[in-house]
Amino acid sequence: MCIVAIAWQLFDELPLVLLSNRDEFLQRPTAPLHQWADKPIYAGRDKQSGGTWLGIHQEPYGDFYEQNGRWAAVLNFRDGVQASNDERSRGELVAEFLSSDLSPMAFARQIDLQGYAGFNLIIGDAKQALIVNNRGHAPTPLYAGLHVLSNGQPEDSWFKTERLRSRLRQEVLPLIAEDNSLEYWRDAAFNVLSDNTPAPADKLPDTGMAVEIEQTLSSVYIKPIAFGDTEKNVPTYGTRTQSILTLNQSPSPIHAEPIFRAQLQSREYQ
Template identity: 80%
Template sequence: MCIVAIAWQLFDEVPLVLLSNRDEFLARPTEQLHQWPDQPIYAGRDSQSGGTWLGIHQVMRDGLYEQNGRWAAVLNFRDGVQAGADERSRGALVTDFLTSDKSPMDFARQIELQDYAGFNLIIGDALQAVMVNNRGHAPTPLYAGLHVVSNGQPDDGWFKTEKLRGRLRQEVLPLIAEDSSPAYWQDAAYAVLSDNRQAPADQLPDTGMSREVEQMLSSVYIEPVAFDQRQAPLPTYGTRTQSILTLRQDKHKGASSKTAATLVSREASAAATGA
């Protein structure tokens, strides 16, 4: 189901800080974060459909990695409508943007929305970030600030999005303001992404699923749950990958600044926190 938080243009040295939990069926085959040999993409890969949920443009030439600052993330939209067999993989939205030369806004405007099951897509480069979905949210540039989105509309105040927003403001953004070096704040970011506290019953969203399932999916971090097999409760679903993506402005004396993208991830474990 996934959740993404984006601190956009809040810090001069780090104009983008993106945190992501990928929630997925445990049996779905996945390749971990790597440089793709067939496309200029650095990302994890969904082995079933060939796309990805989060990635950056990167290519190796003459033994060196080259980037152009493009990044993208996609989440599904939870409204009880099942994906059709004839619909394209939502992960292709990420790969198509990363390999495109269109601006974020131009790319978002030309998407054939009806070709995909419900999605929230966030795409950007060093200059612009755009959010769009195919459930009524037209392509919209992100304003400078903190944005947290899950599987509903971008402005939905779900328990999990508000929980993540509050903890980021209190525990992570102040650290980045003090020292933007990743070693200074990334442990705190992972700790916040690992919050497994579920929503009180009166704060569950209504997305067409049962209250029991809504409860399972209501935390920032979803511990392995028996999503499909409640009579024989073997874990089938949960948070699988936690990722941090940053864009950093590297400024050199007498030269123009250069934007460097860094994407790191870790496979999720059951060591979540209920803070």
Template identity: 75%
Template sequence: MCIVAIAWQLFDELPLVLLSNRDEFLQRPTERLHQWADQPIYAGRDSQSGGTWLGIHQHQHQGVYEQNGRWAAVLNFRDGIQAREDERSRGELVTGFLTSELSPLAFARQIDLQDYAGFNLIVGDSQQAVIVNNRGHAPTPLYAGLHVLSNGQPDDSWFKTDKLRGRLRQEVLPLISEDNRLHYWQDAAFNVLSDTNAAPADRLPDTGMGADVEQALSSIYIEPIAFGATAQSMPTYGTRTQSILTLHHKEESGIKAHLISRETNNIARSN
């Protein structure tokens, strides 16, 4: 189901700090973070549909990796509406933006919203970040601040989004203010992303699922669970990837994107 936190334009040298958990069915085939051979993209890859949930523009030219500062992330929208077989993969929205030359706002405005199952999409570069969904939220530039969203409307107050926002303000953003080098605050960020505390019964959202499922999905990090089966069944779903994406102002080279991901303690890094 996924959760994303974006510290946008809060730090002079780090205009973007993005933290993300990707929640997915455990059997869905996935390639870990890598430089794609067929497109100028650095990201993990959904082997089933060919797209991605989070990535940056990056390509190799004469042995050197080059970037243009474009980044994007997509989350599904949980409202009980079943996806149709003829709908396009939501991962195409990320790859489409990363390979486009349109501004974030122009790209968001030209999406044929009804071609996809429910989604929240965030697209950006070093100057602008835009969020859009196909559940009534028009393309809207992000204001400078901390934004946390999951699988409802961007301004919904879910237990997991409130918990992540609070922990970031207390435990991670102060560290970045002290020293914005990734190694200084990376462990704290991954620790916050690994919070397994579930919501109390009175803080569960109503997204068309049973209370037991809502509670299992209510934590920042979703431990492996069995969907639609008995407790003795093998787990089928959970948090599979945790990622940190930053844009860094460097005097000698301009904007530099850094993306790292962690899957079962394996870490891959951008060049």
């Protein structure tokens, strides 16, 4: 069901730090992080529908890769409403934004909100980031700070979002403040993303699902579980991808404006 944390404009040379867990059914065909051949995108790929849950704009140019600072992530919205067959894949939203020339706000405003099942979409570039969903949350720019969201409204305080927020503040953000090189704090970030502590019964969200399911989905990291077919007790669902995305700012030798380079790394669990 996924969770995303975004440290936005907290560090001068690292304006974006995004951490993400993608939770999905284990049998859903997925390609790991790679440069797409048909679009200017660097991301993992949902081989069933063709979109992605998290990616950056990137395209080959000779022996190098060109980037424009665009990035995006999408999460489903858990409200008990089942997706219908005529709705488009939410992963298309990420791919379309990364391939677009529209500003984040202009792109968000032209989305056909009713054409998709429930989603939270976070899109941005080096200058602006915003969140929009099709459950009543209009396109809203992110303020400088730490934002953590999962499958409810952006302002919802779920056990998993608050636990991730707390651990990031205590264990990861101080390391970035000391040394913003990814190698310095990457292990701490993946460790925090691997927190499988479940929520106490009195802190479960009410999203229209059974209490047992809410409990199963209440941790930051979801260990492989038998979801939907508990009698066979064969794992069918869990956290499949953990990702770290950053935008690094460095002076340009040619232009007055600084250069922004994106880094995206993932750990895959099949």
